[in-house]
Amino acid sequence: MRHFYLLLLFCLTITPAMHPQTSDCTLRIAHLADPQLGFGPGGFDDDLAAFTTEIKNVNSLRPDLVVIAGDMVNRMDSTSVARFKEAAATIEAPVVYTPGNHDISEPCSPRGLKKYRDAFGPDFSVHRLAGGRTLISFNSLLLRGGPADERENVAATLRRALNEAHGEGSAVILLCHVPPFAKDVDEDDAYYNLPKTIRRPLLECAADAGTFLWLCGHTHKTHRNDFEGIAVLNPENTSCNFDRRPRGFRLLTIAPDNSFTWEFVGND
Numbered sequence: 001m002r003h004f005y006l007l008l009l010f011c012l013t014i015t016p017a018m019h020p021q022t023s024d025c026t027l028r029i030a031h032l033a034d035p036q037l038g039f040g041p042g043g044f045d046d047d048l049a050a051f052t053t054e055i056k057n058v059n060s061l062r063p064d065l066v067v068i069a070g071d072m073v074n075r076m077d078s079t080s081v082a083r084f085k086e087a088a089a090t091i092e093a094p095v096v097y098t099p100g101n102h103d104i105s106e107p108c109s110p111r112g113l114k115k116y117r118d119a120f121g122p123d124f125s126v127h128r129l130a131g132g133r134t135l136i137s138f139n140s141l142l143l144r145g146g147p148a149d150e151r152e153n154v155a156a157t158l159r160r161a162l163n164e165a166h167g168e169g170s171a172v173i174l175l176c177h178v179p180p181f182a183k184d185v186d187e188d189d190a191y192y193n194l195p196k197t198i199r200r201p202l203l204e205c206a207a208d209a210g211t212f213l214w215l216c217g218h219t220h221k222t223h224r225n226d227f228e229g230i231a232v233l234n235p236e237n238t239s240c241n242f243d244r245r246p247r248g249f250r251l252l253t254i255a256p257d258n259s260f261t262w263e264f265v266g267n268d
Contacts, residue, residue: 025131029173029252030063030093031262033217034237036102037084038074041240044083047074050238050247052087053267059092061251061265064130066093067137069217070100070177072120074239076112081119098137099123100177100217108139108146124154126161131256133173134165140176143194143202162209171258172211179216179232181225192219203227212258221245224262233262 035051038044058066072088073080088095097120104112104123116123123139142154165172180199182192189196206214207228214232220242225232235250248266 025256027065027130027133027254028061028063029215029254030058030061030066030265031069031215031233031235031250031252032058032066032237033069033177033235033249034071034100034220034239035068035084036071036074036100036237036239037080039071039102039239044074044080047239048083048087050267051084052090054238054247054249055087055091057265057267058249059090063093063251065127065135066091066095067135067175067215068095068097069175069215069235070098071102071217071239072097072100074102076103076105076115076119085119096125096127096135096137096175097121098175098177099139099141101141104139104141106141106145108141108150110147110150113146113150124157126164128170129173131254131258132168132170133254133258134161134168134170135173135175136161136165137175140178140194143198144178159205162205162211166209170210172206172209173213173215174206174211175215177216177218179218179225179234180214180227181232182219182223183225185225185227203230206230213252213254213260215252222264231260231262235262236264236266238267 037047040047072084099116104116125137127135138158142151180194211230216234219234222236222245223234236245236248238247246266251263251265254260
């Protein structure tokens with residue numbers, strides 16, 4: 001019965017959306033992930049210095065929005081959070097966060113969820129963006145475990161947000177920490193993906209609602225996957241890249257027709 005309720009929610013039908021005509025508006029999003037202060041081989045202060053350099057680079061590009069795809073810190077203690085937030089306060093564009101598994105230990109507990117929400121705010125949010133686009137940020141950790149009411153609520157709320165965006169003819173961008181899959185949509189359950197029982201139904205629901213981008217973190221490897229018109233993107237980070245990519249982030253530039261480029265911006 002595990003994940004059955006979530007599966008049922010995501011299997012409900014949405015009439016496939018036509019990607020909407022957008023106004024003449026280009027959108028630039030800085031896609032950051034896993035600053036994870038205290039995780040890198042150089043220690044906390046080295047990660048913080050790299051994150052501070054990354055912020056300076058972000059500010060120099062003047063994006064419309066910054067998203068941080070989870071794992072802000074390696075240990076969710078008051079000192080780490082305070083130092084992260086002090087640095088992040090210098091970001092000059094609006095910022096949207098989503099929780100990572102180092103921000104909320106898995107399986108999610110009521111205490112862990114409260115601690116995250118007190119530190120960073122809601123773990124689910126919807127943002128109306130220029131050009132008729134909608135960004136939906138959600139807690140992907142709850143799709144892998146946690147209190148039943150919280151799991152059911154995030155599934156229902158995500159479903160409702162997708163329905164509303166579809167009804168408005170809005171192109172959708174999803175933001176979360178854990179990608180739906182790492183290499184193949186039908187791969188077995190693992191640390192780096194969402195449960196197979198809900199993975200494909202959620203992807204199909206998202207595609208039918210007009211999702212064209214899914215921004216993630218978690219893997220510490222840079223890659224792009226595709227599913228029925230959705231580009232699933234995982235960028236570099238400033239703590240530790242397991243594929244030996246240099247430290248940095250990705251600048252996402254979305255054209256009026258929702259075609260996009262996803263360019264690496266390094267710390268060096």
